[in-house]
Amino acid sequence: MHEPMARVNGTRLLQDLRRLAEFGKLGTGVDRVSFSQPDIEARAWLRERMSAAGLDAAIDPVGNVRGVTRQSARAVVIGSHTDSVPKGGWLDGALGVIYGLEIARSRIEAGRAPALGVDVVSFQDEEGTYASFLGSRSFCNDLDAKTMEGARSQSGELLTDALRRAGYGGQPWRYDAARHVAYLEAHIEQGPRLEAQARRIGIVTGIVGIRRFRIAAKGQADHAGTTPMAMRRDAARPLYEIAHRIHAEFPAVAGPDTVWNVGIVHVHPGAANVVPSEADMVVEFRDTSAQLLDEIEALLRAWVAALDGRSGVKLEASGLTRIAPTLMAGRMETLIESAAAEHGAAAMSMPSGAGHDAMVVGRFMPAGMLFIPSIGGRSHDIAENTDEKDIVLGCEVLARVVEQLETA
Amino acid sequence: MHEPMARVNGTRLLQDLRRLAEFGKLGTGVDRVSFSQPDIEARAWLRERMSAAGLDAAIDPVGNVRGVTRQSARAVVIGSHTDSVPKGGWLDGALGVIYGLEIARSRIEAGRAPALGVDVVSFQDEEGTYASFLGSRSFCNDLDAKTMEGARSQSGELLTDALRRAGYGGQPWRYDAARHVAYLEAHIEQGPRLEAQARRIGIVTGIVGIRRFRIAAKGQADHAGTTPMAMRRDAARPLYEIAHRIHAEFPAVAGPDTVWNVGIVHVHPGAANVVPSEADMVVEFRDTSAQLLDEIEALLRAWVAALDGRSGVKLEASGLTRIAPTLMAGRMETLIESAAAEHGAAAMSMPSGAGHDAMVVGRFMPAGMLFIPSIGGRSHDIAENTDEKDIVLGCEVLARVVEQLETA
Numbered sequence: 001m002h003e004p005m006a007r008v009n010g011t012r013l014l015q016d017l018r019r020l021a022e023f024g025k026l027g028t029g030v031d032r033v034s035f036s037q038p039d040i041e042a043r044a045w046l047r048e049r050m051s052a053a054g055l056d057a058a059i060d061p062v063g064n065v066r067g068v069t070r071q072s073a074r075a076v077v078i079g080s081h082t083d084s085v086p087k088g089g090w091l092d093g094a095l096g097v098i099y100g101l102e103i104a105r106s107r108i109e110a111g112r113a114p115a116l117g118v119d120v121v122s123f124q125d126e127e128g129t130y131a132s133f134l135g136s137r138s139f140c141n142d143l144d145a146k147t148m149e150g151a152r153s154q155s156g157e158l159l160t161d162a163l164r165r166a167g168y169g170g171q172p173w174r175y176d177a178a179r180h181v182a183y184l185e186a187h188i189e190q191g192p193r194l195e196a197q198a199r200r201i202g203i204v205t206g207i208v209g210i211r212r213f214r215i216a217a218k219g220q221a222d223h224a225g226t227t228p229m230a231m232r233r234d235a236a237r238p239l240y241e242i243a244h245r246i247h248a249e250f251p252a253v254a255g256p257d258t259v260w261n262v263g264i265v266h267v268h269p270g271a272a273n274v275v276p277s278e279a280d281m282v283v284e285f286r287d288t289s290a291q292l293l294d295e296i297e298a299l300l301r302a303w304v305a306a307l308d309g310r311s312g313v314k315l316e317a318s319g320l321t322r323i324a325p326t327l328m329a330g331r332m333e334t335l336i337e338s339a340a341a342e343h344g345a346a347a348m349s350m351p352s353g354a355g356h357d358a359m360v361v362g363r364f365m366p367a368g369m370l371f372i373p374s375i376g377g378r379s380h381d382i383a384e385n386t387d388e389k390d391i392v393l394g395c396e397v398l399a400r401v402v403e404q405l406e407t408a
Numbered sequence: 409m410h411e412p413m414a415r416v417n418g419t420r421l422l423q424d425l426r427r428l429a430e431f432g433k434l435g436t437g438v439d440r441v442s443f444s445q446p447d448i449e450a451r452a453w454l455r456e457r458m459s460a461a462g463l464d465a466a467i468d469p470v471g472n473v474r475g476v477t478r479q480s481a482r483a484v485v486i487g488s489h490t491d492s493v494p495k496g497g498w499l500d501g502a503l504g505v506i507y508g509l510e511i512a513r514s515r516i517e518a519g520r521a522p523a524l525g526v527d528v529v530s531f532q533d534e535e536g537t538y539a540s541f542l543g544s545r546s547f548c549n550d551l552d553a554k555t556m557e558g559a560r561s562q563s564g565e566l567l568t569d570a571l572r573r574a575g576y577g578g579q580p581w582r583y584d585a586a587r588h589v590a591y592l593e594a595h596i597e598q599g600p601r602l603e604a605q606a607r608r609i610g611i612v613t614g615i616v617g618i619r620r621f622r623i624a625a626k627g628q629a630d631h632a633g634t635t636p637m638a639m640r641r642d643a644a645r646p647l648y649e650i651a652h653r654i655h656a657e658f659p660a661v662a663g664p665d666t667v668w669n670v671g672i673v674h675v676h677p678g679a680a681n682v683v684p685s686e687a688d689m690v691v692e693f694r695d696t697s698a699q700l701l702d703e704i705e706a707l708l709r710a711w712v713a714a715l716d717g718r719s720g721v722k723l724e725a726s727g728l729t730r731i732a733p734t735l736m737a738g739r740m741e742t743l744i745e746s747a748a749a750e751h752g753a754a755a756m757s758m759p760s761g762a763g764h765d766a767m768v769v770g771r772f773m774p775a776g777m778l779f780i781p782s783i784g785g786r787s788h789d790i791a792e793n794t795d796e797k798d799i800v801l802g803c804e805v806l807a808r809v810v811e812q813l814e815t816a
Binding site for chain 2: 009016055120124168187190191192193196207208210211222223224225226227228229231236237240241242243244245247251254257258259260261262263264267270271272274276282286320321352353354377379395
C-alpha cells in the first residue's frame, strides 16, 4: 500500500537522551540553564554527536548547535533547545533536538538523505535566562543589536559577557528560504491533556499568544484598628475585586481553550494591622485567537478604569508581555495526523499553551509541532517524565512526517 | 460654682516629654523598644523624675516603673508605657506616663495628695517586643510562668535573659483593690477621627476586641499556559473571592465603628505562568461588641467552609489572635466628658481601635481613657505628632477628672 515506514533506532534515541541528561544532572532532572558550564558542555557533546552522525556540525556565534545535511540541497529543520530552566526536567527541549539527530542519522544510514535533508538544531536560550528565544530569533535574523547589548541574566551577567565566556564564534547560522522547506519541533506536552484523554500524540494547531499585565495600586498606609473604613485608601482592595472578577467573569468571554492566571500578588507593607499602601498583581491570559485576547484585554482594562480613583486609590495597568499567537501550518498538522494514524497512535489536536522556538520560526517558514504526553502533566520540574514507548513512538511519527514531506 | 480648676504646669509637662524623647531619639521620633539600652535608660531617668516629684519610685522585677503617693491610702493609677515600636513616635505611651507624673507632682505641690493619691506607672513592653502588655499583666497578676519563660523577642532573645540583662529586681508592684480606685490612661488617638471632626478630646468608650485569622489554601502548581482551567487546583482563587467578599459584604453585618483589614497575602510560588499551589492571607476585624465579632466570624467561617474542597483546593481558617473587647467604665466616660466641657474643649466619644494597657487593667478596676488628636492620624512612625496646645489641654482635662474623683 505505501512505502515501508521510516525506521529510527529507538534504543540509540533513548541512549542519547539519557547521555544528554547527564549534563547538569539533578536527581531525575537537569539544571542546565543557558551558558552554564553544563549547558556549554552539552552543546559541545551535541556537536560531536552530529559530526559522528555524518552531519556538518558547528556552534554558531550565539551558541546555536546545528548539524547540516550537506548532501541535500533542500532540508527540513528539526530541533528545539538543550538549555533548561533551573531545576528542570530531562526532556523539555532535549527531546526535540535528539529526535532531529536520530531522524537525520537514520536517514543518512538508509541513504535517504539527498532527497530531503534534515538540518538539526539546538537553539540557544529558549528558556530566556538571558533573552527568550535568542537562538531561534538569531536563526530568523529577528534580533536587533539593542536586544543583544541590553540582555542580562537574573544573576546580572550581560549576554555579551556570557557569549565571550563561552567563546562561540564563526558564521551565524541563518534561515535559508531556498533550502529550508519546513520546521518541525517535537516537545513534551507540559500539560495534562494527552494523558487525561489517553492520547499518545498531540497535533499542535498553534502556539497561544500571551498577554501579561501588571496591575499596580497606590493608596495609603494607615492603622487598621484606628482608621474608620470610610477614611481608608486601601490599595489591595480593588486588586482583590479584579482578581475575583477575572476568575468569575472571564469564562463568559473566553474560548474553550483560553487560559488565564493571577500568579503574582504583593501587598505592602504586609502587616495584619496596617491598611495596604501599595499592592500589585500580575495577570496573564493566553489563546490562539488574537481577537479573543483583544476582548479579554478590553474587559480587564475596563475594570481597572472603573476602579481607578475609587476611595483615593490610584490604579494602573501596564503591559509586561505581548506575544502574538502563531498558527502552525495546516499542511504540517495534516501530515502529523496521518503519520500518527499510520502508527495506530491515538492523537488529538490542541493548542500549545507554552512558548516554543516554533513560535519564532513559524513566522518565517511552515512549521509543525508534535507533542507526546507528560506524565502527570509535570514539566519545569525534575519530576518531568514520559513513558519510553511514547518517546520512541513520537520519533517514529516525526520521521514518517519527514518521509511524507520528501515524497510530496 | 465649682472649686478652682486643677493646675498643671504645661511648660514642665512639655519639657519632660521632650527630655524623654531624647532617649532613643530618631529624627522627630524615637526608637526605644523594650529592653533596648535607650528604654532601660529612659526608665532609670523616669524613676529619678518620680522621686524628685516626691513619689516613692522604684522599678519592679518586670521593669514597671512606678511612683507611689505614700501620703495617700487611696489612689488613682495613671500611666501608660515608655517603650516604643521600632522607629516609633515620641508621644505613643510617653504622653500618658508624663501626664501621670505631672498630675501627681502638681497635686503634691498643691498639698492635695492625701485626699486621693496618684500612683504613676510606665508599664513594661506594651508594644510586645517580648510579650504584649507584659507590665500591665504583671501588675494585674495576670501572667503565668509559662508565658514568662517562653517569651522571646523577634531577634531571638529570651525575655528571661533580657530581664537578667536589665538587672531589675525587688518586689513586683501589684494591683491593690483596697487602694486603687481607678485607672486612667491618656493617649494620642493614633487615628484621624478627632482631627477630621475638629475635636480636641476623645472619650474612649471601650477598646475593641480583635479577631485575626489566617486563611490558608493548598492546591497544586501547574503550568498556567498548558493546564486547562477545568483541571486546575488554583490555591489563590478562593482567597481572592473571600478577600473580595470581605470588603463587599462585611458592611451589611458590621456596626458603624467596625473595622476590618486584609493586610497580608502570600501567593506561592509567585510566578506569572505558574498556577498558585499555596496561598494564605490574614484577615482581622475589630469592634467593641463581642456579639458583632461573633457574627462576622461566623460569616467568614461559612465562606471558608463553602469554598473548601472546590476545584480540589483545601481551605483552612485558623485563629491567630482573639482579644476580647474591654469596655471603659461608664463613670469615667462621664467624668472625662464633664471635665472636657469645663475646659470648653470639643469632645467626642469613640472606641479605641488599638490595644492599650487599659485593656488589661480595665478588667480589674474601673478604667477610663482620654485621647488627644494625632496630626494626620499618624502614629507608629517618627512623623507622629500633636499640637502642644492639645498636649497641655489633655493633661488639664485629666487632672480635672482626678479632682472630680477626689470629691466624689
